Amino acid sequence: MTMEPASGVPLAMFRDATSLDEAGASRAFASQAAIMPVNEKAAREPDLVVRGLRKSFDKTTRVLDGVDFTVPAGQSVALIGANGAGKSTLLRSCLRLIEPDAGDVRLLGRDMRSLKARELRELRAEIGFVFQKHNLVPRLSALTNVLHGALPRSALARPWFQSCAPKSLRDEALACLERVGLGHVAARRADKLSGGQSQRVAIARALMQRPRLMVADEPVASLDPSSGEEVMRLFADLIRREGLTLLFTSHDLSHAIAYADRVIALRRGSIVLDAPSSELNVATLRALYD
Numbered sequence: 001m002t003m004e005p006a007s008g009v010p011l012a013m014f015r016d017a018t019s020l021d022e023a024g025a026s027r028a029f030a031s032q033a034a035i036m037p038v039n040e041k042a043a044r045e046p047d048l049v050v051r052g053l054r055k056s057f058d059k060t061t062r063v064l065d066g067v068d069f070t071v072p073a074g075q076s077v078a079l080i081g082a083n084g085a086g087k088s089t090l091l092r093s094c095l096r097l098i099e100p101d102a103g104d105v106r107l108l109g110r111d112m113r114s115l116k117a118r119e120l121r122e123l124r125a126e127i128g129f130v131f132q133k134h135n136l137v138p139r140l141s142a143l144t145n146v147l148h149g150a151l152p153r154s155a156l157a158r159p160w161f162q163s164c165a166p167k168s169l170r171d172e173a174l175a176c177l178e179r180v181g182l183g184h185v186a187a188r189r190a191d192k193l194s195g196g197q198s199q200r201v202a203i204a205r206a207l208m209q210r211p212r213l214m215v216a217d218e219p220v221a222s223l224d225p226s227s228g229e230e231v232m233r234l235f236a237d238l239i240r241r242e243g244l245t246l247l248f249t250s251h252d253l254s255h256a257i258a259y260a261d262r263v264i265a266l267r268r269g270s271i272v273l274d275a276p277s278s279e280l281n282v283a284t285l286r287a288l289y290d
């Protein structure tokens with residue numbers, strides 16, 4: 001059950017690449033990039049291409065055992081799998097937050113291996129992160145926390161408070177809060193917000209980065225089922241409406257099916273299922289855990 005990339009993606013490129021060794025795959029990507037006109041390349045290149053990704057933390061266990069997949073722009077992908085299957089390691093390796101042992105990652109059109117530290121920082125600034133723990137600064141207002149999403153693209157090194165941030169940025173931060181339905185709590189301290197509200201502020205902070213791609217590691221795992229459902233629905237609707245790409249992990253199989261276009265399941269570091277969510281049900285996915 002392997003899904004093809006969505007239409008508009010240069011399919012032949014990836015069919016060819018999958019039959020090559022890792023070095024060959026890199027050359028294929030490089031030569032394709034070189035011959036494609038810039039506009040066409042921007043329109044057609046997938047947001048994420050992962051080939052032959054391997055990672056071990058010790059000599060005995062391979063946490064990622066040759067992972068291959070492609071995420072076209074605008075697609076929403078759920079990564080599922082048991083505890084320890086390698087989901088977070090895969091997300092982190094794609095962003096080079098940890099160094100993979102082998103394999104190629106092309107993220108937003110750039111070869112991750114070839115990037116220098118500054119280029120890597122600039123690239124990560126284009127990616128919105130949402131984690132299980134929202135990591136808001138408790139004593140600061142919701143609006144100031146959202147403003148901090150603009151720091152990676154700002155010339156200023158220190159975090160702003162809402163009172164001293166430029167008006168254009170304050171307006172933008174307020175608009176981000178309104179997009180998650182929380183304009184009315186802009187002035188409230190983060191430690192006075194509910195869990196669901198805090199996670200929505202974290203989503204607004206990620207939006208403030210003006211991301212093309214959102215990466216979310218168990219974004220609603222800390223919330224009760226009803227808040228989790230509400231936040232996940234809001235998040236997925238927002239991603240769809242704004243045409244962003246989303247890669248998220250979840251242990252909630254119904255969320256994976258309802259809120260992703262496609263589900264990828266990992267077992268012991270290998271992909272064991274990659275299918276459109278429209279072809280899946282919870283029972284099929286549950287069976288993968290047995």
Ligand SMILES: Nc1ncnc2c1ncn2[C@@H]1O[C@H](COP(=O)(O)OP(=O)(O)OP(=O)(O)O)[C@@H](O)[C@H]1O
Nearest residue numbers: 057058063081082083084085086087088089090251
């Ligand atoms: N920094 C690290 N050092 C050593 N081992 C690690 C490290 N990070 C992850 N691991 C190991 O790699 C394996 C995969 O971990 P990972 O966190 O990627 O799994 P996961 O699928 O995200 O699990 P969960 O659903 O519990 O979040 C686990 O056995 C874990 O102990």
Ligand SMILES: [Mg+2]
Nearest residue numbers: 087088089217
């Ligand atoms: Mg994890």
